[in-house]
Amino acid sequence: MTGIDFGVPTFAPAVSALDATPMSLAERAIKAVRGAVRSGALIPGELYSVYRIAEQLGISRSPVREALLRLAETGMIKFERNRGFRVVLPTPHDIAEIFAIRLALEVPAVRRATLQADIRDRRALRQQYAAMEEAAQIDDEPTFEHHDQKLHALLIDIEGNNRTKNIINNLRDATRLVGASTVRSDRSLLEVLVDHLPIVEAFEAANPEAAAIAMDCHLRTTGRLLLSQALRQSGKQDEELAIWEQLID
Known part of the structure; x- marks a missing residue:
């Protein structure tokens, strides 16, 4: 599986109480993943790990999983059971x-x-x-x-x-x-x-x-x-x- 270089860390070590809510982190994870798709850091067809994405963003897996589930609803990504996810090239x-x-x-x-x-x-x-x-x-x-x-x-x-x-x-x-x-x-x-x-x-x-x-x-x-x-x-x-x-x- 390929790692992703997001450049400057997307999440600061300390955030306010509002920013620390799971929904806020999920929104920020969506922004980071979409940015990686736009820049080409996430390549269509490659298999990526939810755990690895969370590690690189410096947050837990829960908001990353929530973000990816919401992106999956748009058709941008597809999960593979017990393996990870792929960016999907539109037909x-x-x-x-x-x-x-x-x-x-x-x-x-x-x-x-x-x-x-x-x-x-x-x-x-x-x-x-x-x-x-x-x-x-x-x-x-x-x-x-x-x-x-x-x-x-x-x-x-x-x-x-x-x-x-x-x-x-x-x-x-x-x-x-x-x-x-x-x-x-x-x-x-x-x-x-x-x-x-x-x-x-x-x-x-x-x-x-x-x-x-x-x-x-x-x-x-x-x-x-x-x-x-x-x-x-x-x-x-x-x-x-x-x-x-x-x-x-």
């Missing part, structure tokens, strides 16, 4: 399911967020877009992806549904296992940037229907490209249209 069908869910959640969320936003919210979204643009100009994909995710998360924060935000974050992490994004193989960072612009402009104009339409278009474009990537990897690219139409169109 093409999984990709289509993920984007069906994202369309169902994010399109109405951006509509509501556009209605509820104030001038500070609109300024904050434009700042995230500007940060994406700056990263795109210097071809800094990790920074671009960071602000891309923050832009989407900000819209959900404005809409006010934390459960939706958590679900979407988990779904985004799952699709990252196919390939960090559609960048390089299908689109440049600047092309991805431009794909977000109609969302930002409609949001700034306080036009909820235009924002929803723009988000719908963005997610469909990204979903089809990721599905195509996954099918190329599996050698079944001719199935793309059937899978997409079955679950989304």
Whole structure:
């Protein structure tokens, strides 16, 4: 089994009474595991030990097990009885399911967020877009992806549904296992940037229907490209249209 280098310890030796609750530790363990998946420290298919993860995080196995059970519900990991767990690479069908869910959640969320936003919210979204643009100009994909995710998360924060935000974050992490994004193989960072612009402009104009339409278009474009990537990897690219139409169109 492969160990994981999480770099700087995620948990301080001493925490406050609130932070020391099992639920709080589980949340922090989820964040650490998701971060390791994003960075590539956790490799799809490799077998990992719950005990070893807990040891590296400096906490007991109970909150780590709770965190992994919750991640297993999202499909990101799979337990093997009495052996440990593996990070699961999503199938093409999984990709289509993920984007069906994202369309169902994010399109109405951006509509509501556009209605509820104030001038500070609109300024904050434009700042995230500007940060994406700056990263795109210097071809800094990790920074671009960071602000891309923050832009989407900000819209959900404005809409006010934390459960939706958590679900979407988990779904985004799952699709990252196919390939960090559609960048390089299908689109440049600047092309991805431009794909977000109609969302930002409609949001700034306080036009909820235009924002929803723009988000719908963005997610469909990204979903089809990721599905195509996954099918190329599996050698079944001719199935793309059937899978997409079955679950989304």
